[in-house]
Amino acid sequence: MNRAATLIATMMGVGYIRPAPGTWGSLVALPWGWLLHVLGGFPLLLLGIFAGFAKGWWATAIMTKGSADHDPSEIVVDEVVGQWIALLPLSYAAWSMGINILVMWPGWIAAFLLFRLFDILKPGPVGWADRRGDALGVMLDDVIAGIFAAIGVLILAGLYHGVLA
Template structure:
């Protein structure tokens, strides 16, 4: 499962400057669009289960703005998994885009929304 691997990597990595994290995720996302599109075309399957870079990138996006602790990481993970499984609204639409863009876009959108939900949840909680 790519999302669980992303949480593990996020937890193990030292805190990096935000620009470096964004740059790494951007490059992984671009590579994911290209290679997942090619690989799914080769297999003849729209979104093969063996491709997990989409989940990794989406999950890592949800963790970018959170506190670097296990509670925030677990919360972002749960929000991301919920959104990735049920695909509400625009996440479902993004999944229907062609090729590698569709493979990656739904998880990128789910990651962005999971990150916002995590931030808002902890912002609303009393200190």
């Protein structure tokens, strides 16, 4: 098997941590997402998402080629990309207002929990993407779950800042 593909798909071995490798993948995405934001703000996190998606799709295709299991649990690069998408509203707000992204720590918790919820339950289009049975579907289900989580983060922030403030 291609070593580079394995390192990318498993996020340097994080996908082999048990139990719940997907949750570990989402957790490891948080400090990496923070680092991307600190180094280059919202634009670098967005670029990281696109690069992670492309590399993840390639690595997943390599790792699953000829296998009956289209989405092995050790592949967690998709969770990283999805979790970064869930963080986008926080990154944009911090970047555009020039504030420390860690000040929005409740949003980080919401982004993590909402992403895990949508990734596990696989509602609607998340489940559709997962059922594709190919490397693109492996990546897309987490992209869609990340979009749902990002929308949830925006709704919660709006409620907190608009209704509860």
